Amino acid sequence: MHVLKALIVDDEKGMRLGMQRTLNRYTFSLDDIEEDIKFETETAATGEDAVEKVANWSPDIMLLDYKLPNISGLEVLEEVTTEESEMVTVMVTAYASIDTAISAIKQGAFDFLAKPFEPADLRKTVKKATKNLILAREVRKLEEEKKRVRFEFLSVLAHELKAPINAIKGYLNIISDRVMGNDVEKYDDMVERSLVRIDGMKKMISDLLDLTRIESGEKKRQLKKTSVTNCIKRSIDTAEPLAREKNITINLHNEDDIEFMCDSGEIEIIMNNLISNAIKYNKDDGQVDIDFDKKDDAVEISVSDTGIGMSEEEQKKLFDEFTRIKNKKTRGIEGSGLGLSILQKIVNLYDGKISVESEPDQGTKFTITLYKSAD
Amino acid sequence: MSKDITILLVDDDIDFLTQTKVRLEAEDFTVVTAESKNEAEDLLTKDEFDLAIIDIMMEDEDAGFALAYHIKSKDESMPVIITSAVTSETGMEFDAQTDEEKSWIKADTFIPKPIRYEQLFTEIERLTRE
Numbered sequence: 001m002h003v004l005k006a007l008i009v010d011d012e013k014g015m016r017l018g019m020q021r022t023l024n025r026y027t028f029s030l031d032d033i034e035e036d037i038k039f040e041t042e043t044a045a046t047g048e049d050a051v052e053k054v055a056n057w058s059p060d061i062m063l064l065d066y067k068l069p070n071i072s073g074l075e076v077l078e079e080v081t082t083e084e085s086e087m088v089t090v091m092v093t094a095y096a097s098i099d100t101a102i103s104a105i106k107q108g109a110f111d112f113l114a115k116p117f118e119p120a121d122l123r124k125t126v127k128k129a130t131k132n133l134i135l136a137r138e139v140r141k142l143e144e145e146k147k148r149v150r151f152e153f154l155s156v157l158a159h160e161l162k163a164p165i166n167a168i169k170g171y172l173n174i175i176s177d178r179v180m181g182n183d184v185e186k187y188d189d190m191v192e193r194s195l196v197r198i199d200g201m202k203k204m205i206s207d208l209l210d211l212t213r214i215e216s217g218e219k220k221r222q223l224k225k226t227s228v229t230n231c232i233k234r235s236i237d238t239a240e241p242l243a244r245e246k247n248i249t250i251n252l253h254n255e256d257d258i259e260f261m262c263d264s265g266e267i268e269i270i271m272n273n274l275i276s277n278a279i280k281y282n283k284d285d286g287q288v289d290i291d292f293d294k295k296d297d298a299v300e301i302s303v304s305d306t307g308i309g310m311s312e313e314e315q316k317k318l319f320d321e322f323t324r325i326k327n328k329k330t331r332g333i334e335g336s337g338l339g340l341s342i343l344q345k346i347v348n349l350y351d352g353k354i355s356v357e358s359e360p361d362q363g364t365k366f367t368i369t370l371y372k373s374a375d
Numbered sequence: 376m377s378k379d380i381t382i383l384l385v386d387d388d389i390d391f392l393t394q395t396k397v398r399l400e401a402e403d404f405t406v407v408t409a410e411s412k413n414e415a416e417d418l419l420t421k422d423e424f425d426l427a428i429i430d431i432m433m434e435d436e437d438a439g440f441a442l443a444y445h446i447k448s449k450d451e452s453m454p455v456i457i458t459s460a461v462t463s464e465t466g467m468e469f470d471a472q473t474d475e476e477k478s479w480i481k482a483d484t485f486i487p488k489p490i491r492y493e494q495l496f497t498e499i500e501r502l503t504r505e
Contacts, residue, residue: 166489167390174394179401193390 001027002035004130007059008043009050009076010092011068015115016043019063022119028127032134039126047071054080059087061129063113063122066093066100074100077107086137088129092117156322160204160337164197196334204336210269211338214345221349226264228292228299229257235271236290239279246284250275253291260299261372266346273339274303274366280333281364282307297372298352304365310358318356319344343368380503381405381423385415385442386430386458391488395428398492404499412438416445424453425503428495429482431459440480447481454502455481456495460488 008019020041027038042057044050047068054062062080066073077089091104094115101112110132113125171190180186212218236250243250278288286306293300308330310318317323322337324330347354350370358364382404386392389410396406407422409415411433418424427446431439443455457480484498 167388167394170390170394170489174397179397190393193393197390 002033002037003040004037004060004133005057006039006041006126007050007053007057007062008041009045009047009062009068009073010043010065011045012065013045015065015092016045018119019122022122023126026123026126028123028130030127030131030134032131032138037130047073047076050076051079054087060133061126062087062089063092063126064089064109066091066104074103074107077104077109081108086133086140088133088136090125090129153321157208160322161201164201167197168194200334200336203334204338207336207338207342211342211345214342214349221263222265223261223263225259226262226267227257228260228262228267228301229255231264231267232271232290232292232301235268235275238272239275242276242279243288246279246282246286248279248282248284248286248288250279250288250290253289254293258292258294258299260294260370262299262350262370266349270343270346270368271301271303273343274301274368277339277366278303278305278307278364280335281305281330286363298369300367300369302365302367304363306363309360309362309364310356311360315356315358319354378403379405380425380499381407382499383407383409383415383418383424383427385409385412385427385433385439387411387433388430391430395490395495398495399499402496412442415442419446419449426454426456426499428456428458430488431457431461444481454483454499456484456486456498456502457482458486458488458490 006023008016008023010016010019020043023039023041027036029036039061042053042059044053047070050062050064050068051071053059064073064076068076071079073091073093077091080087081089085108088110089108090111090113091100091109092113092115093100104112110129111125113121171194174180175187175190232252236252239250275288275290282288282305288306289302289304291302319340321341324335324337344354347368347370350372352368352370355367356364357367382399384392384395384399384406385408386395387410392408392410396408399406407418407424409418415427415429427443429439429442431437433439439457439459443457446453446455483502486495486498
């Protein structure tokens, strides 16, 4: 049972008690929430009393008589309406002129209930107001969640960008202090390592740009019939130099020319990510096997490697932003931790899916399925 | 001129390891590095060290604390310095000096990252002199 607080403000005792009785007995359900809703009620006979009860009792809904002695309903409304307030107010009035209606709405009233009314009218109005209240709360919750996620993303990002800068600064300080003497060659490894960290940072920034472009929808998608085969071959060419460093062979198991409605840039980002992972997390002299096929209106692409593989625990964290699998075997492998997040977002654009099979020390196989884009 | 002091330096950040090792060696300390708690524990069974410098967050969130505890339970007199970037990243502060902290942090001192090397050298001198 979800209990909401309703404050009834009316200078007529009969009205207060009547409304209170109706609401105390009223339970109903709404589509958006599982529990039934009922009310706990409080009453106020004057505007002053109402203002005080709003402050101290924090009602969810206020039924506010327009005509009150001393301070009027409109003044009460003005007094209690704040930016943070989530309370929904229904004005109850016998003198509903257009003018009063406009001023009340301007003051933040949600609805009107004209006197005299039947209990059924009261229930109907209160139900409508409750629905509005709950929707507004959900929107607010979602926005807060969005803000929290964005903040978390930014703080992790700041950390990820600071780490390489600190490392590079440390090396430069050592070089500038000539900690190991004046022989320049002694510092070669440090210069080399600084360059590796700079490249890592550059990759992170470009991944980040890809990610934000996809997320904001800013990147214009160019969907047209495209040869998936050519996209994959281009990605293989891009990855060849990296593969050669570890003497890894890349095998393409399908030579058919398959066409698919897609954005060739997106397919290349997907393939570049999958193939470079398959090389980075592979063993020396390993294999990368790529296969693809068209099934009805979908394309399925798989990339498997003979690398270090992942435990089930590690697989669960795979698609989290900035998450990189950290263990003895992944030592020294550079990455932004954004590749698979980007991949996931692109695959979502095709209503597609990604599946992962992996066995520690045996290798990993990623399979992605893309469906014909709707637009 | 060697100072005859051998330091075990433990951190999973290889850049930090390289840099701190070079800095310490320039001050004539002998330095052995380990990239994980397990690797450090291995080294501890084989060799003798005069002092350990340990990063708190390694493979597990508190691997450094666990390693410090491991060292101190074997040899209470071996000086342990813990380091971490948690202070600069989260604002969380601790100094291993209050009684409450001493009860669960088994270390002689805490030095926040980014490390000021002068402070590190002073602490090492102080802890190894005693």
